[in-house]
Amino acid sequence: MEQRPFVSILIPCCNVEKFIQQCLLSVINQTLKNIEIICINDGSTDGSQQILEKIAKQDSRIRIINKQNTGYGDSMNRGLDAALSEYIGIVEGDDFVTPEMFEMLYQQAKKKDLEICRGAHFNLYGDQAYPEVPSFLPSKRVIDSCQFEKMLKLRPAIWTSIYKKDFLRKNGIRFLGTPGASYQDTSFAIKCWLTAQRVALLPLPLIYYRCDNAASSVKQKDKVYFICEEWREIYTFLFKQKLSSPARLKILFEVQFNNYLWNLKRVAWKYKAQFLIRWFCEAWKFLLKFNISFSQLPTKLRIKILLLLFFPVFYLFLSLFDNDK
Numbered sequence: 001m002e003q004r005p006f007v008s009i010l011i012p013c014c015n016v017e018k019f020i021q022q023c024l025l026s027v028i029n030q031t032l033k034n035i036e037i038i039c040i041n042d043g044s045t046d047g048s049q050q051i052l053e054k055i056a057k058q059d060s061r062i063r064i065i066n067k068q069n070t071g072y073g074d075s076m077n078r079g080l081d082a083a084l085s086e087y088i089g090i091v092e093g094d095d096f097v098t099p100e101m102f103e104m105l106y107q108q109a110k111k112k113d114l115e116i117c118r119g120a121h122f123n124l125y126g127d128q129a130y131p132e133v134p135s136f137l138p139s140k141r142v143i144d145s146c147q148f149e150k151m152l153k154l155r156p157a158i159w160t161s162i163y164k165k166d167f168l169r170k171n172g173i174r175f176l177g178t179p180g181a182s183y184q185d186t187s188f189a190i191k192c193w194l195t196a197q198r199v200a201l202l203p204l205p206l207i208y209y210r211c212d213n214a215a216s217s218v219k220q221k222d223k224v225y226f227i228c229e230e231w232r233e234i235y236t237f238l239f240k241q242k243l244s245s246p247a248r249l250k251i252l253f254e255v256q257f258n259n260y261l262w263n264l265k266r267v268a269w270k271y272k273a274q275f276l277i278r279w280f281c282e283a284w285k286f287l288l289k290f291n292i293s294f295s296q297l298p299t300k301l302r303i304k305i306l307l308l309l310f311f312p313v314f315y316l317f318l319s320l321f322d323n324d325k
Contacts, residue, residue: 005036005061007102007162008083009091012075013052014042016093019210020051026096028059032103037062038079043069048093073175073184080165080174087162094210095124095159101206105162108200112142115167116192116199119160119206126212131205139203145196146243152251156189159207163192171195171241176233178226186230186259187237190252194243224271227263228278231256249290254301257283261304264319272316280312 009027013020027037039052041064049066056062065078080088087109091097101119109117122129136150137143145151168174173191175184234252238244260279267275283305286292294302307315 003034005085006032006034006106007087007089008036008038008079008085008165009089009102010076010079010083011037011039011091011093012042012072012079013039013044013048013093014069014072014075015044015046015048017044017047017051019094019096020048021055023091023093023096024052024055024062026099027091028055028061029099030097030102031100032106035061035102036084038065038082039063040065040075040079041067042071042075043067071177071179071184073177074179076175076184076188077177080168083165086165088165088168089162090159091207092159095208097207098205102162104202104204104206108140108202109162109164112198112200114142114198114200115164115196116145116161117202118199119202119204121157121160121207121209122205124208124210124212129205129208133203133205134201137201139201142198142200145193145199149248149251151193151199152190152248152255154189154193156185157209158185158189158192159209167196168192172237176230178229183227183230186227187233190234190255191237194238194248195241222268222271224263224267224275225278227259228282231259246290250292250296253286253290253292254297256286257301257305261319264316276312276316280308283308 011023011027016023024037024039027035037059039056039062041049041052049064052062052064056064063082065082067075067078076090087106089102089105105117105119108114120131120133122131132155134154137154143151171191173188173195175188178184238248238252264272264275264279294305297305304315307318
């Protein structure tokens with residue numbers, strides 16, 4: 001009887017022929033050999049599928065799911081459904097990983113019976129790699145992210161971690177499958193941090209995240225409201241699972257505010273005013289509905305909120321010069 005693979009590595013691909021070979025070879029060459037590699041080809045119109053099929057002929061651990069272009073969320077859900085392993089990892093088709101990434105994460109996950117084991121990453125610009133390691137998290141110690149609510153402030157970076165499949169299934173954690181949508185890592189990540197009780201961080205960069213891919217969804221300035229759909233999904237999950245608390249709502253409001261600020265800067269000029277109007281309405285509704293206390297929010301955030309709520313046009317221009325993360 002064949003041994004069950006330790007980790008299923010999901011590789012979503014859409015028109016990444018320039019990068020997919022480097023990505024896939026970095027996964028094939030992992031020091032952890034007992035893995036399965038599931039490549040989800042999201043209707044690529046370039047040579048991505050041909051490259052996947054060529055490499056798959058050389059390694060029986062590779063499975064390819066070819067489908068029409070239905071978006072990142074649907075691709076990831078299909079990968080989750082197809083995965084056979086105890087743990088699931090993610091490597092996006094334009095990124096690549098260090099040889100020991102999944103062995104290190106898996107060893108820690110098994111040793112400490114983790115639901116999520118997270119590493120750090122490199123931000124890659126051309127040939128220059130810059131490590132990004134969260135500084136406010138305890139490293140190597142098992143924490144309960146339900147109690148350590150600063151986890152909610154982490155950059156989504158879902159590809160830095162492995163996830164116990166039973167944990168995802170038990171909590172109903174999946175991706176929002178909106179066709180053509182972007183930023184669907186946002187709700188997935190926050191749903192994980194809202195529910196995980198056994199998490200550890202390895203303070204070692206293990207994956208190279210490509211920041212200068214012009215085809216990345218982050219660069220598509222006409223995708224205006226998908227971030228709003230992600231936050232609607234987050235709050236739906238929060239209340240359905242009965243996970244809300246005043247402290248958690250305060251942190252989520254802060255994270256959402258910074259998400260929306262990032263989106264405001266990112267979208268094309270012709271969309272900025274209409275996105276700002278939606279943000280303005282959502283912010284008022286949230287504050288009134290949940291009675292968030294301004295005194296409990298960080299000072300800089302309080303100033304930004306007041307500007308948004310009472311001087312939105314001025315805030316639109318001021319936000320362009322706001323470099324806070």
